[in-house]
Amino acid sequence: MRYSKMPLYCLISVAMVLGAAAGASAQDETSTEIYGFYQGYRNFDYRTGIEEADILKAALEGGGFGVAQNLASWFALWTQFSFFGSVESPALRVRVISNLQGVRYQTRQYGPFRLYGKGGVGFTNFSIDTPIGSGGETKLSLGYGGGVQAWITDYLGLFVDGSHLIMGVPNLTDLEGRDKWDSGLAMTAGFSVRF
Numbered sequence: 001m002r003y004s005k006m007p008l009y010c011l012i013s014v015a016m017v018l019g020a021a022a023g024a025s026a027q028d029e030t031s032t033e034i035y036g037f038y039q040g041y042r043n044f045d046y047r048t049g050i051e052e053a054d055i056l057k058a059a060l061e062g063g064g065f066g067v068a069q070n071l072a073s074w075f076a077l078w079t080q081f082s083f084f085g086s087v088e089s090p091a092l093r094v095r096v097i098s099n100l101q102g103v104r105y106q107t108r109q110y111g112p113f114r115l116y117g118k119g120g121v122g123f124t125n126f127s128i129d130t131p132i133g134s135g136g137e138t139k140l141s142l143g144y145g146g147g148v149q150a151w152i153t154d155y156l157g158l159f160v161d162g163s164h165l166i167m168g169v170p171n172l173t174d175l176e177g178r179d180k181w182d183s184g185l186a187m188t189a190g191f192s193v194r195f
Contacts, residue, residue: 005142033068037190039082041165045182046094049175053091053130059094060084068104068192076104078118082186093129098122098137098167100143116161119144124167139168149192182194 041060048054066080079101086095102120126140128134147161166183 002161016141018170019170027068029073031070031194033070033076033192034065035080035161035190035192036063036065036161037080037188038063038083039186039188041084041184041186043184044087044096045179045184046169047140047179048092048159049173049178050091053089053172055087055089055092055094057085060074060087073138075123076106076116078102078120080106081150082088091131096124097127098124098141098165100141102143109151112148112157115146116149117144117146118161118163126170128170128172130172137170139170140168141165143186146187147188155194157194158190159192160187160189162187 005036039062042093044055044058044060046058048100062082062084064080064082066078068078069075079099082096082098084096084098085132086093100120100122102118102122104116104118106114106116106164108114119142121140121142123138125136125138127136143163145161145163147155147159149159151157163186164183165186166181169179169182171178171180
């Protein structure tokens, strides 16, 4: 199934306009964060339409890294990559890599703590092994959530957040009862370096 890229271009355009406005309003409050994290995704379901190949309520676990550009004290643009381990059924093995980018709205810092809400769009790559061969496919993904940062020093911090992720999943069979989308909760914990 093909989809229009227009909504993605509109989202990127809006983010760039907001980012330019935020950057113009507070040049002295800009900073860059580089972060690494552990992430767990709960209740990954992949129904192919063939019972032996279905993956139900699996846990994906892995890690990743990202970058956030704080354009103002209240606004940042971010991108991140998540590398998950594989999950299996008797007839299928799936590995998942996700990339999201978006906007983050954040409070001012209260002592060491800062709260934030974020949303983004990107792509998820599925690498699939079956008894008859291997392949891969990339699908649209969306995510939104929030969390808290704790800055131990001006340059080093920890964070935790929770996000709702929605991912398109590959069509292996064209059968009735197959999934087109999966959604679940991702919990993330990591560290940030700010400069």
